[in-house]
Amino acid sequence: MKSSIVFSILLIAASANALYIPAGADASMDRRDEIIRRGKDGKGPTPTAEEKRKAANDKFQEMKSHVLHGKDAKGKDEAPDKGRHALTAYCKANPKATGQCNTKTNLCHVPDANKSLWDDRPGKHTLQQIENHCTDAILNHTKNPTNKAHVVKTDAGHHICVKYISGENNGGTGTCYHAGVNVPEGGLAGDTCDHTGNTAIDKADRADFKCSAL
Ligand SMILES: *[C@@H]1O[C@H](CO)[C@@H](O)[C@H](O)[C@H]1NC(C)=O
Ligand SMILES: *[C@@H]1O[C@H](CO)[C@@H](O)[C@H](O)[C@H]1NC(C)=O
Numbered sequence: 001m002k003s004s005i006v007f008s009i010l011l012i013a014a015s016a017n018a019l020y021i022p023a024g025a026d027a028s029m030d031r032r033d034e035i036i037r038r039g040k041d042g043k044g045p046t047p048t049a050e051e052k053r054k055a056a057n058d059k060f061q062e063m064k065s066h067v068l069h070g071k072d073a074k075g076k077d078e079a080p081d082k083g084r085h086a087l088t089a090y091c092k093a094n095p096k097a098t099g100q101c102n103t104k105t106n107l108c109h110v111p112d113a114n115k116s117l118w119d120d121r122p123g124k125h126t127l128q129q130i131e132n133h134c135t136d137a138i139l140n141h142t143k144n145p146t147n148k149a150h151v152v153k154t155d156a157g158h159h160i161c162v163k164y165i166s167g168e169n170n171g172g173t174g175t176c177y178h179a180g181v182n183v184p185e186g187g188l189a190g191d192t193c194d195h196t197g198n199t200a201i202d203k204a205d206r207a208d209f210k211c212s213a214l
Pocket of ligand 2: 027135139140143144151152153189191
């Protein structure tokens with residue numbers, strides 16, 4: 001009798017233990033969000049702008065190979081339609097694809113796959129610039145969580161609309177891509193924006209591309 005009570009207590013203790021969620025990856029994610037969000041009235045020392053940016057960039061690093069190269073966290077190729085938001089990597093995996101770019105913003109779209117692409121051919125967006133723009137969007141999104149995308153200013157001086165989705169919401173590493181090839185109406189860096197369309201509004205800025213001819 002006594003030993004069965006002890007046994008039950010042990011069982012209860014063991015199952016209660018199982019309810020504790022180990023403080024692992026989630027805690028570090030929260031920590032990064034906290035660094036990005038903490039304002040002047042937050043508790044403890046206010047993170048510097050560099051610390052906030054680093055926390056946002058750390059989040060991008062987890063999705064970088066997916067977003068830019070279509071590779072998973074272990075470096076394995078994902079299906080050709082996954083990630084690969086840079087034109088060169090997408091075309092390599094999808095040689096038959098065709099689409100259209102906006103030659104002002106250098107943002108492109110593949111209608112058949114509804115794929116949003118950064119033109120990363122020479123003189124357009126470098127992979128480092130894409131990383132910077134996504135980091136901007138992550139910073140802004142974490143400060144102002146919303147389903148909407150955020151306006152980012154490119155090095156060429158264009159405002160564009162960039163969407164970030166955290167890993168918690170897409171069941172993977174998270175992702176980042178442009179939300180439309182046009183400049184959002186009246187948006188300043190950090191504002192939220194709606195999708196700006198898949199074709200250049202100004203006909204003079206439309207340029208077709210064929211992956212096979214890149
Ligand atoms: C195309 O993709 C964008 C971005 O993922 C999404 O918002 C939109 O709903 C998609 N459109 C269609 C027709 O699936
Ligand atoms: C959004 O990011 C931009 C950099 O593109 C930064 O200048 C701005 O302060 C950020 N805005 C907010 C609300 O975080």
